[in-house]
Amino acid sequence: MAFLALDNLTKSFGSHIAVDRLTLGVEKGEFVSLLGPSGCGKTTTLQMIAGFVEPSAGAITLEGRNLRAVKPAKRGLGIVFQSYALFPHMTVAENVSFGLEMQGIAAAERARRVGETLDLVGLGEFAGRFPRQLSGGQQQRVALARALVIRPQILLLDEPLSNLDAKLREEMQIELRQIQRTVGTTTILVTHDQGEAMALSDRIVVMNHGRAEQIGPPHEAYERPATAFVAGFLGKTNLVNGASVRPERISFAASGLAGTVKTRIFQGNHWLYQVDTADGLVTVIRQNTGEAMPEEGAAVHLAWGAS
């Protein structure tokens, strides 16, 4: 049996089914992302694991123990909330120390572990500050430290990076991945950002309307999407002759599907094309190698290999 197992987990609010018979096994040390648009049930799933939402049906087991019988306060899970949910009236050190205090750990040991964890997230010198004196990225790290310091069996991340700007988000993704590797905590991430999910996870669960559409490694889901929804959600895709073809797999060639360039947009490291063809509009992405590229209005032929 898996380390954490969700078995036919279901949650309905009245007639609305938020999560529909979700079955998932997470191995120890694994990083799994629940990915999907808002309202797909990913957050509800996380809240059921955390214990803040009572499942309508199904089982949650951790190392074979029935987790549903355990109170939220006793589950020992580390959670990073979307809003960070730091205690605004406590300092950074007091925030991180809170969980240890609840476990009845002695003051000296607490201080040592708080310092250790703050160093891990690179906030050693900010221990005495209050949350509102920190930047968004720093608050995010405090939230992470607070969740990790209790050495949780599972780390739950609820859209932890969605409040950061694009550049900081990328940096935090790399750091999050490194920290997770270092401490080896089993992690479940909830996100609507497919790039984030693919960058961080060992496996992703693509959810839609409360159901898991595909569970698998990011690369596999991207290359071999099980459904049209998965294909569309994980990246731009073209439906040509009934087959799904990623835009970066299409190249301009001497022969192939004939068409006319409708729009061309320069995006720095790549060009984005919309090409009018007999099969409808086709999106094409070409790496910017510095060479001359077809201009708007040009007649082109599109080719792609079987994938």
Next chain:
Amino acid sequence: MSKNGPIALAYHALFVIFMLAPIVVVCWVAFTPEGFLSFPIQHWSLRWFKALAFYPEFVAAFWRSLWLGALSSALAVTVSVPAALAIARYRFRGREAMTALFMSPLMIPNIVLGIAFLRFFTEIGLSGTFIGLVLSHIVIVLPFALRLTLASAIGLDRAIEHAAVSLGASEWTVLKRVTLPLIVPGLASGWALAFINSFDEVTMTVFVAAPGTETLPVRMFLYIQDNIDPLVTSVSACVIAVAVAALVALDRAYGLERLLVGRGSHGR
């Protein structure tokens, strides 16, 4: 934003004079040395402030009002906290009706509440007692306490409490260490607003109080009913001084417009 023109400023000046005139006049007349009301006064004197010492009922009424306000506001806030949490957190049958009930003292004229309390307290033997005063004042200030308590309970991010729970805190610990500290500013302002309303209430209290349990506004009102003389102006001047001090303190501490409008609206 465009500036106010001269006409607007002239209007504003007249408006401010209108708002301040009666208050200034009361304070001014209080300094008369004469034994009768005269305006404008010819000389300045503290005669009528000194005279207050010989009217212990005013002094006693002042302290009674102070205690009554402090106590009934504190109790109103205490009762408001769990009710506000219930209204903010749960969707239950009768939630709307319950909220309307707690806010109803704002809608019911104080004169009606006054006679209702008089009838009720007479029947159960609380008429003219301090307990009766406290009970009735809790009711009339509760809407103010509840409104601000509710605002801070609604403004509280539930994820913060969930975070505490996920770290192993019991319900009681969450309440004590997280929820209450975070809503304390709301409770304090709720108490202050409740206190002001209790301290100034006269219409309802006039029915509930009896000689010996009169509050300051009631004593002043009854005194004016009989005769308007410089003594009551010096009492009023003291009341105004206390109010101005409270006003400045409240504004410094919390921002008066936030307190009165009931939500954050700091300048753009």
Next chain:
Amino acid sequence: MAYLLSLPALLLFAGVVVIPLAMTVILTFHDWGQYKGIEPVFILKNWREVFGDPYYGEMFGRTFRIALIVTVLAALFGAPEAYILNRMKSPWRGIFLLVVLGPLLISVVARTLGWALLFGGNSGLVNKVLLSLGVISGAIPFMFTETGMVVALVHVLMPYMVLSVWAALQRLDPQIENAAVALGAGPLTVLRRIVLPQAMPGILSGGVIVFALAASAFATPAIIGGRRLKVASTLVYDEFLNTLNWPLGAVVAVLLLAALAMIVIGANRLVERRYAQVFG
């Protein structure tokens, strides 16, 4: 859980609000006599008396007439002031907001006393000022008149109106006036077509508050109106604490409550229906 949390407040309100109000309604049907006191019987005598005697109709008419005039005056003078306040720069705005709203913290009795001093018979300061400005040709009586009550009540209740309009103006996007000006609107057009419609919900809700408080005001009409000029609340006070005819006083009080509730709820409905779509 929710019920448990609300229990203390619910018990308090059931005991100290619902029961006393119910007792008051029952009281209106009891009999009363000079020597026998209150007799717990069920009769319609008090209701008949209030509806039959034109004295009470006149008194209620006066009460609501005063309330209406006070409301209109408060809106007419308070709304422009709120707008002017809103346009002021930072330190002044805070200071004058304090000056205008501050009187709310001062006892109504003290404020009304100020007006009694200012009115002070025919030679009062208000008359002197108005005469010297040529606004009036002869002294007009303020004490013990409806005019005096109206002036004092406008002063007492003005902060509520300013506060309400101020709150509505706070929601107004400051760029919106500039947008109208950029489209070629003159200052008066901006006021009439842009500012006023957006301030209207504030004026109306402020008006409801002022009307309700004016119609049930007690201390101000009692001090300014004296013993002769009665409004609903001062009449109730007289019946309860002087004449001791509680059942009759209770009828007047219950009528006042019912009339106010109907007017306030009706006005709120109207305001909500009118503005729900735009400002919901």
